[in-house]
Amino acid sequence: MNAIAEFTIIPIGTGVSLAEYVAACQRVLEKTGLSYELHANGTNLEGEWDQVMHAIKSCHVKLHEMGVPRISTIIKIGTRTDREQTMAEKIAGVRAELEKG
């Protein structure tokens, strides 16, 4: 089952700057081979459900290894059976609508 997902990982009980942890998580994602993209409020990724979820779990494991005592993560995950769809196609669909005026 293919999925388009997004997650935002929030370290708790650390300092106020989180960039170090977000970067560590990006490196974890890089190794998964999944397609992913950082944005201002999270990271989008797509792939087989289990691979996507394993990638997010790996980020939790990594951050705990870095000493983060508590993590709260928000995930959005979408699946569909009517047709296949990529993240790029979702964006393209909206842009096409916008061009209709």
Place this chain on the structure above:
Amino acid sequence: MNAIAEFTIIPIGTGVSLAEYVAACQRVLEKTGLSYELHANGTNLEGEWDQVMHAIKSCHVKLHEMGVPRISTIIKIGTRTDREQTMAEKIAGVRAELEKG
């Protein structure tokens, strides 16, 4: 890695009433043996990360089998290494603070 989670599963491309699908998902959870609790905006559950995520995936599978063409789910998942904590303890901790006045 133990986790406290919540998910809200939103069927897309069906009718406006979703109770039937939420109920089907509750039955899926019943079979998992995990501790879970329905509330007005989602379902809380706790357990081993992989079991929790497998339960949510099983809800997607079930709803697609029921004919739902597209599903969008929001998950919150928390892990901590400083101590073990249950959902009941989270609530109790806040209640204890409230009683301090």
Place this chain on the structure above:
Amino acid sequence: MNAIAEFTIIPIGTGVSLAEYVAACQRVLEKTGLSYELHANGTNLEGEWDQVMHAIKSCHVKLHEMGVPRISTIIKIGTRTDREQTMAEKIAGVRAELEKG
């Protein structure tokens, strides 16, 4: 426009225990007169859209006053025009489906 909502407020850059802040937020909600209910992963509330959003904003203001330097909040908010619905009715609808067996 009436809304059923949920929010989870996550203080960043503080200690690992958040119960103190969740309790402070409950006290803020108590003063709003809105119907609300704490659960293990957030707080449900219902009312006029603007009142709901003002209540959540007031929690941010309160926590910043308490010294929390950074806050990340997740809100779910639902509106519908087909009929009025309360949080209790959402739960009741699922329970009715479950009883159908």
Place this chain on the structure above:
Amino acid sequence: MNAIAEFTIIPIGTGVSLAEYVAACQRVLEKTGLSYELHANGTNLEGEWDQVMHAIKSCHVKLHEMGVPRISTIIKIGTRTDREQTMAEKIAGVRAELEKG
């Protein structure tokens, strides 16, 4: 109080394709004068808390006017008092960490 936010608006009880509604919402945002950016799983925006929330509410109003009977929206909203920060700076902070290697 300045905020960095993200929202994902999910029409319920309509067809399986949502691009039309996402596009309508982008047009609503265009009129607000706020800085916003569509991504594969939502839209990021930033500005004064009340303006951000009013923009999201305006999307609900617009979609209901288009005939959507029910809408479920997920919002992430962050505020901080330690320093000002833009969406671009959040991304830049992570990129700087990644370049450290």
